[in-house]
Amino acid sequence: MKLADLGEFGLIKRIAENIDDKLLRNSIGIGDDCAVIQKNEKESYLITTDMLIEDIHFLKEHIKAEELGNKALAVNLSDIAAMGGKPRWIFLSLALPAKTEIAWTDRFFKGFLELAEMTGCLLLGGDTTHSKKNIIINVVVIGEIETEKIKFRDKAIIGDLICTTDLVGNSGCGLRLLLEKKFDPAIEAHRNMLQAHHLPRANLQEGSWLADFPEVHAMIDISDGLDSDVQQIIENSQVGAQLFLEKLPLASQMKKIAEKFSWNAEKLAISSGEDYCLIVTIAPSAFPDIAKKFQKHFGRNLNFIGKITDSKKLEVIEKGKNIDLIQKGYDHFRSEEKWKNIEDY
Amino acid sequence: MKLADLGEFGLIKRIAENIDDKLLRNSIGIGDDCAVIQKNEKESYLITTDMLIEDIHFLKEHIKAEELGNKALAVNLSDIAAMGGKPRWIFLSLALPAKTEIAWTDRFFKGFLELAEMTGCLLLGGDTTHSKKNIIINVVVIGEIETEKIKFRDKAIIGDLICTTDLVGNSGCGLRLLLEKKFDPAIEAHRNMLQAHHLPRANLQEGSWLADFPEVHAMIDISDGLDSDVQQIIENSQVGAQLFLEKLPLASQMKKIAEKFSWNAEKLAISSGEDYCLIVTIAPSAFPDIAKKFQKHFGRNLNFIGKITDSKKLEVIEKGKNIDLIQKGYDHFRSEEKWKNIEDY
Numbered sequence: 001m002k003l004a005d006l007g008e009f010g011l012i013k014r015i016a017e018n019i020d021d022k023l024l025r026n027s028i029g030i031g032d033d034c035a036v037i038q039k040n041e042k043e044s045y046l047i048t049t050d051m052l053i054e055d056i057h058f059l060k061e062h063i064k065a066e067e068l069g070n071k072a073l074a075v076n077l078s079d080i081a082a083m084g085g086k087p088r089w090i091f092l093s094l095a096l097p098a099k100t101e102i103a104w105t106d107r108f109f110k111g112f113l114e115l116a117e118m119t120g121c122l123l124l125g126g127d128t129t130h131s132k133k134n135i136i137i138n139v140v141v142i143g144e145i146e147t148e149k150i151k152f153r154d155k156a157i158i159g160d161l162i163c164t165t166d167l168v169g170n171s172g173c174g175l176r177l178l179l180e181k182k183f184d185p186a187i188e189a190h191r192n193m194l195q196a197h198h199l200p201r202a203n204l205q206e207g208s209w210l211a212d213f214p215e216v217h218a219m220i221d222i223s224d225g226l227d228s229d230v231q232q233i234i235e236n237s238q239v240g241a242q243l244f245l246e247k248l249p250l251a252s253q254m255k256k257i258a259e260k261f262s263w264n265a266e267k268l269a270i271s272s273g274e275d276y277c278l279i280v281t282i283a284p285s286a287f288p289d290i291a292k293k294f295q296k297h298f299g300r301n302l303n304f305i306g307k308i309t310d311s312k313k314l315e316v317i318e319k320g321k322n323i324d325l326i327q328k329g330y331d332h333f334r335s336e337e338k339w340k341n342i343e344d345y
Numbered sequence: 346m347k348l349a350d351l352g353e354f355g356l357i358k359r360i361a362e363n364i365d366d367k368l369l370r371n372s373i374g375i376g377d378d379c380a381v382i383q384k385n386e387k388e389s390y391l392i393t394t395d396m397l398i399e400d401i402h403f404l405k406e407h408i409k410a411e412e413l414g415n416k417a418l419a420v421n422l423s424d425i426a427a428m429g430g431k432p433r434w435i436f437l438s439l440a441l442p443a444k445t446e447i448a449w450t451d452r453f454f455k456g457f458l459e460l461a462e463m464t465g466c467l468l469l470g471g472d473t474t475h476s477k478k479n480i481i482i483n484v485v486v487i488g489e490i491e492t493e494k495i496k497f498r499d500k501a502i503i504g505d506l507i508c509t510t511d512l513v514g515n516s517g518c519g520l521r522l523l524l525e526k527k528f529d530p531a532i533e534a535h536r537n538m539l540q541a542h543h544l545p546r547a548n549l550q551e552g553s554w555l556a557d558f559p560e561v562h563a564m565i566d567i568s569d570g571l572d573s574d575v576q577q578i579i580e581n582s583q584v585g586a587q588l589f590l591e592k593l594p595l596a597s598q599m600k601k602i603a604e605k606f607s608w609n610a611e612k613l614a615i616s617s618g619e620d621y622c623l624i625v626t627i628a629p630s631a632f633p634d635i636a637k638k639f640q641k642h643f644g645r646n647l648n649f650i651g652k653i654t655d656s657k658k659l660e661v662i663e664k665g666k667n668i669d670l671i672q673k674g675y676d677h678f679r680s681e682e683k684w685k686n687i688e689d690y
């Protein structure tokens with residue numbers, strides 16, 4: 001059997017099965033956005049790591065070095081945000097071909113270190129090495145949080161409302177403009193979509209703020225795709241979910257672009273991923289108060305998009321009807337078809 | 346300017362210059378084997394990360410999957426050993442081509458997890474992703490130690506004796522047998538050399554034991570090469586060193602192989618690296634007692650190989666004479682010549 005047959009989530013399950021549960025007494029292991037290590041009676045560390053590979057996760061000729069530095073850190077900060085923590089320390093492993101221009105690495109570090117400083121993180125170490133052809137980036141972020149405030153993906157409760165902390169689909173729209181060679185740098189809306197893809201913003205303040213509410217039950221960030229990230233919540237919480245396609249918070253610029261190219265904006269938004277805002281499930285009785293305070297604090301809506309149900313499956317509802325989503329979230333081992341245009345993009 | 350002109354250590358210096366020293370109040374940053382994060386008044390965490398890339402750091406057809414899993418962890422454990430710590434938690438990022446056999450990944454995890462269990466570590470998380478062609482492995486290990494016992498590479502004192510905790514050169518000999526197509530699997534000595542290269546043993550017990558002695562001043566593990574790792578000690582401690590070529594502890598099997606192929610065994614041992622035992626500098630007055638106790642505890646010698654001097658340079662002494670070592674340690678960005686045979690090895 002090849003890895004392509006098993007998929008990324010299949011591999012993770014297989015690894016987890018290899019690990020003796022008894023070993024994991026004081027720590028929460030494989031499967032959530034971050035691992036948790038108890039620091040003392042009250043506090044814990046959150047630890048997350050992500051790898052970005054040239055030609056798989058980014059194309060060097062399309063993303064600026066500063067943006068790549070920023071994004072490599074942002075996607076990890078987003079995992080800290082998804083558990084409610086505050087990021088503190090960073091480790092960076094970087095493999096570079098010998099032909100890499102030093103000016104490029106300087107700009108990469110500029111983007112990386114500016115975001116580190118802005119979010120109060122210190123780069124403490126890492127590894128630098130040679131690669132033959134492609135740039136490889138591995139980032140580790142360690143955060144801190146009061147243990148009782150940690151939010152997990154397995155704590156959704158039947159009846160919870162599902163919300164997102166920001167608009168969805170801009171990042172996917174930006175990527176699709178590139179992939180289908182429709183990106184026009186002269187159009188401001190196109191540039192905004194591409195920026196959402198290349199300069200995602202980790203919802204650190206939002207995550208930390210929401211973690212203060214015990215009525216916020218489950219939390220996860222949108223990386224693989226809204227649909228597959230909600231799938232993560234329901235599988236881990238052993239519940240079901242309904243997502244209402246009409247409720248997805250879409251930017252008007254994004255809707256106009258989708259209309260122009262006859263794309264289904266909602267379906268693009270639900271499956272394309274890399275939004276890096278948060279999905280939260282909230283007790284319905286607490287939702288009005290939390291949503292009001294969120295609006296006041298952050299100046300934008302906490303967007304209601306669905307409900308946690310007892311169905312044990314994900315239902316996507318369009319005009320009151322359950323529809324089949326053919327286009328699934330992005331599983332890195334199975335996504336060849338998504339990137340089939342990569343050679344000439 | 347290209348990265349090839351700057352080299353790996355040049356890049357690390359350039360990154361370090363970008364980072365405001367004032368930011369690093371409670372932590373020791375870039376430059377030692379591990380970063381140090383203060384846990385509480387008495388204890389600290391040690392954190393290290395290393396990246397291994399197929400065709401750069403290993404060749405898949407030459408190293409067994411179990412051995413690679415073991416080695417990917419061992420080289421990181423060695424960094425924890427070099428500061429005197431005890432390893433606790435592991436994070437593994439793994440990028441695999443879709444064509445990878447699941448049986449291969451199972452054996453990789455077997456080797457990885459067996460060593461984790463043997464050394465009391467827990468695999469807490471990581472990242473799995475797709476790569477186009479090569480396997481990429483990034484490992485992070487977090488260890489613990491009493492803060493006052495941490496050993497650094499910048500604490501060598503003029504007059505200190507330089508010692509190694511094990512034999513040196515077997516790993517380099519194994520690699521050279523492979524690179525020069527002289528490896529004969531029917532010969533036990535050849536198999537032993539290759540095993541030293543493919544299954545290095547992190548000197549965790551030795552490092553932790555030595556950390557108890559305040560007279561042990563500086564410590565580092567042999568990864569890049571004995572010469573360039575001693576160079577790290579003297580540059581960071583702002584001292585010099587003499588290494589006595591005749592004093593290098595070489596295995597008799599290794600010396601016989603070198604003799605047969607007319608290799609200079611000492612020069613191979615001093616520059617080839619990847620031994621993953623420790624180099625320590627010890628106050629001369631304390632050396633006899635520590636060496637005696639080491640011999641009793643570990644059943645082998647703490648090997649005296651040189652002295653810390655005030656010369657601010659590394660001198661390699663052969664038969665009382667200072668010699669020039671043309672063959673330098675292995676800097677990953679500059680080592681193309683070392684791996685020039687890689688395509689057909």
